[in-house]
Amino acid sequence: MLRTVNRVLVGLAGLLLLTLGGSVLAVGLGAPPPSWWPYHDRHDVLLTTARRTHWRDAGWWWPTVLATLTVLVLLALWWLTAQLRRRRLTEVLVDTGDAEGALLRGRALETVLATDAAHQEGVAHAQAVLRGTRTAPRVGVFLRLEPDVAPAQALNELTARALAHARESAALEKLPAEVRLTVGHRAQRVT
Incomplete structure (x- = not known):
């Protein structure tokens, strides 16, 4: 959006x-x-003296100007912070046992997770997006299912296989996930 x-x-x-x-x-x-x-x-001239001072004595003029400018500044600040906010997690901190740890690229973990999920039976397409922080990542998984697959079965297999594999490989205690399931077929007409 x-x-x-x-x-x-x-x-x-x-x-x-x-x-x-x-x-x-x-x-x-x-x-x-x-x-x-x-x-x-x-x-x-752009603004004559009469135009500049026309509304000066009206009691509503200055509060309206200040409120409008305040709203414009707040909208501009909202837009700026939305631009600077990162959508995806670029790296995950992996605990290697020493004091330093290692950094795992976020795109690599997303790719592996999506590939594992796509190889599940009945999954037509899978996509994963990492969010959160380096030490506490969250994942959003989007699965498009084949028409004959039960959503509960696909979700259980994703949790038991792909998400567990990603959590173990990145040495994470937990990996919260939001899964969105869609069915990849259109309604067919019967004549």
Whole structure:
């Protein structure tokens, strides 16, 4: 969802800046102003003194301006933190018995886990995503099942085989998992 929000915001900002910037450049170079242009001459000032001070005495003006700016700043901060937050875990700390430990690449563990899950009977496709921290990883597993497989059977086999293998190989005490199951067939018409 964040990717969609990013694309929409960047597209709208780009369109707005391109329209306004192109119009200002064209009028500044002597082109006739567009019909929606609020000024009549290229030497008009952007804000006249009357426009700048028009709402100054109204009691609602400054609280509205401050509330709007506060909301805009909070939205910008939310967007920035969403950009900086990592979606996937890049490495897992493996306890090797010495004081230092070893680092296991997160993509490697995801690939092995997805491959093990995909080799289960009745699984058409599997995908794994690591989240959490280096010392306490969590995994999200997405399984697309064949039409004739019972979901409980696939979940039990995933827990007993693929997740247990990943937990043991990374020397983790626990590996919490969120599993999403879908059935990989469409409804067929009967005539």
